[in-house]
Each structure stands twice: as C-alpha cells, then as structure tokens.
Amino acid sequence: xxxxxxxxxxxxxxxxxxxxxVESAQPLTFYADYDLGKGLxxxxxGNGQVNANFTGTSKNCAVRFDSRxxxxxxKDFVERFRLKDDMADIYENIATDDFMRSAIKNYRGMRITxxxxxxxxxxxxxxxxxxxxxxxxxxxxxxKEFGSDVVDSNGKVVGKSFPTSERxxxxxxxxxxxxxxxxxxxYIAKAAECCTNxxxxxxxxxxxxxxxxxxxxxISGVGxxxxxxxxxxxxxxxxxxxxxxxxxxxxxxxxxxxKDKKIGYLHKFxxxxxxxxxxxxxxxxxxxGRNL
DNA sequence: ACCCAGGCGGGCG
DNA sequence: CGCCCGCATGGG
Numbered sequence: 001x002x003x004x005x006x007x008x009x010x011x012x013x014x015x016x017x018x019x020x021x022v023e024s025a026q027p028l029t030f031y032a033d034y035d036l037g038k039g040l041x042x043x044x045x046g047n048g049q050v051n052a053n054f055t056g057t058s059k060n061c062a063v064r065f066d067s068r069x070x071x072x073x074x075k076d077f078v079e080r081f082r083l084k085d086d087m088a089d090i091y092e093n094i095a096t097d098d099f100m101r102s103a104i105k106n107y108r109g110m111r112i113t114x115x116x117x118x119x120x121x122x123x124x125x126x127x128x129x130x131x132x133x134x135x136x137x138x139x140x141x142x143x144k145e146f147g148s149d150v151v152d153s154n155g156k157v158v159g160k161s162f163p164t165s166e167r168x169x170x171x172x173x174x175x176x177x178x179x180x181x182x183x184x185x186x187y188i189a190k191a192a193e194c195c196t197n198x199x200x201x202x203x204x205x206x207x208x209x210x211x212x213x214x215x216x217x218x219i220s221g222v223g224x225x226x227x228x229x230x231x232x233x234x235x236x237x238x239x240x241x242x243x244x245x246x247x248x249x250x251x252x253x254x255x256x257x258x259k260d261k262k263i264g265y266l267h268k269f270x271x272x273x274x275x276x277x278x279x280x281x282x283x284x285x286x287x288x289g290r291n292l
Numbered sequence: 293a294c295c296c297a298g299g300c301g302g303g304c305g
Numbered sequence: 306c307g308c309c310c311g312c313a314t315g316g317g
Binding site: 025124125127128129130131132133134135183184187220221222223224225226229242243244245246247286290 | 296
Binding site: 129130131133134137138177180181182183184185 | 311312313314315316
C-alpha cells in the first residue's frame with residue numbers, strides 16, 4: 001500500500017510529519033528555508049527549486065507545489081522524504097518496547113530524508129562536537145558564500161544551490177573558518193579535495209553498507225558516527241545506526257541502567273534489536289532522547 | 293562567567 | 306589495539 005498519491009497540484013501523503021522531520025536535524029533541514037507555522041518549506045533539490053505548502057495532519061497531509069515544474073518537484077519530494085517506505089512495517093519492527101512505542105507515538109510520521117552524498121558528508125563533518133542550531137548557521141553560510149545561483153525559466157534568481165566539493169576546492173581553510181567552521185575547517189578543505197580528486201561519492205552508491213562505510217571513513221573528518229550518518233541520510237542505508245552522544249546516553253539510560261557501554265557493543269545491540277530498520281529506530285531514539 | 297554541542301585525529305602507553 | 310586529549314565557536 002502506497003503512502004502517497006498524486007493530486008492536481010502535488011501529492012496526498014500519509015505518515016509524514018513535516019515538523020518532526022524538518023526539526024530532527026537532517027541535512028536537508030540544515031539549509032532549507034521553512035516557516036512551519038505557515039506550512040511552508042523550500043529547498044533546492046536535484047531537479048531544481050522546490051516550494052512546498054503543507055496542509056492537514058501527519059496522518060494525512062496535502063502537499064502543494066508551484067504549478068511550474070510540478071512533476072519534477074513531485075519526483076524530488078517522493079525521493080527526498082522516502083515516501084515509498086513501508087511505514088507500517090517499520091513501526092512494527094522498531095516498536096520493541098515501551099520506550100520505542102512512546103517515541104513512535106510522540107514523533108509518528110518523522111521520516112529519514114534522502115540527501116545528496118556530498119551535501120550529507122559536508123553537513124555531518126560540520127556537525128561533529130557542535131550543536132544543531134550552529135550547524136544550521138554554518139551550513140547556511142556555506143550555501144550563501146559558495147553556492148551558485150539557481151534561476152527559474154525567466155532568469156530570475158530563486159535560490160542558491162549547495163556548493164559541490166569541486167567548488168569548495170577553489171577556497172581555503174581560512175575561508176571556511178570565516179563561515180564559523182572552526183577546527184573543522186581543515187577537515188572540510190581535505191574532504192573537498194579528496195571527494196573531487198580521489199573518491200567519487202556517487203560511484204560508492206553501488207557498495208553495500210559495510211563497503212560504503214569503510215570507504216567513507218577514509219575521508220578526513222569522517223569517523224564511525226559521521227560515516228553512519230552519511231550512509232543513512234546520503235545513501236539511504238537504513239541498516240546504519242549512527243551513535244552520537246544523545247543516542248549513546250539514551251540507550252544506556254533506557255536499556256542498561258545508566259551504565260557506560262562501548263560504541264561497538266551498542267552497534268551490535270541495535271543490529272540485533274532493530275535489524276534492517278536500525279536507521280529509522282535511531283532517529284526516534286535520538287529525538288526522543290534529546291527531548292526527554 | 294561557565295558549560296556544552298548529532299566526534300575526530302593524533303599521540304601515547 | 307584502547308584510551309585520552311585538544312579543538313573553534315555561538316547559544317543557554
């Protein structure tokens with residue numbers, strides 16, 4: 001059973017809570033413009049500018065796009081918000097206990113977004129030892145400073161595209177520091193160079209999860225946690241389970257009486273418990289844990 | 293003022 | 306290998 005159908009000016013969607021999805025710290029939402037009070041979200045997708053207008057509830061919402069470029073916007077949106085996912089099956093498989101059931105109840109409709117691999121890489125390099133608000137600030141500065149103009153059919157500038165790795169090789173560590181990247185500026189300069197001249201992130205799409213993660217971790221500034229975030233939100237590897245401070249803290253509190261557990265142990269715990277849907281489970285644990 | 297943030301690389305034992 | 310430390314910066 002599909003979770004979306006085409007409507008005249010957009011889509012009719014079930015199980016999509018745009019607020020929780022946008023607010024739960026995912027790459028798209030680090031630089032998209034939105035006014036959730038008015039149900040507005042706009043971003044530059046793979047098929048150009050998308051302006052979406054939401055009405056309804058998380059159980060059943062209507063999404064309306066500009067009539068111009070409607071089919072491209074629909075296509076982009078379906079991929080971006082993973083509307084083909086079988087949410088009933090996902091909920092059923094990750095609702096393993098009271099804590100998970102409660103998290104799902106609180107944030108039902110929160111989706112994992114699928115983003116461009118390089119965008120995701122840059123966003124999560126910036127995310128390390130940082131907070132969500134400041135990640136957004138820095139990423140927005142990168143788009144503003146280094147992105148190129150996106151124009152509509154009349155030549156009018158409607159937004160800025162996310163800067164490619166190649167584009168960033170035209171700039172230096174000092175330029176990235178000026179955007180507030182701090183000590184991560186060095187990682188970014190190296191990563192941009194690496195992803196332009198050594199690794200083709202788009203060819204890594206053919207890898208399975210293990211091979212992908214191994215390749216990603218050769219990039220400067222990409223360790224275990226960031227690699228899992230990129231695998232999950234940049235490549236759609238739903239079995240990835242990123243463990244940040246919040247997820248670690250929450251797992252230990254809920255399942256291990258607050259006792260310290262090693263990252264490797266927690267990865268195995270998640271794999272056994274959530275399996276192929278670990279990534280979706282992680283997003284609920286992360287957001288519930290942060291808001292406890 | 294002080295503390296923390298979706299961690300990582302490097303150095304040391 | 307595992308452990309520990311420093312790290313830029315802005316908001317609470």
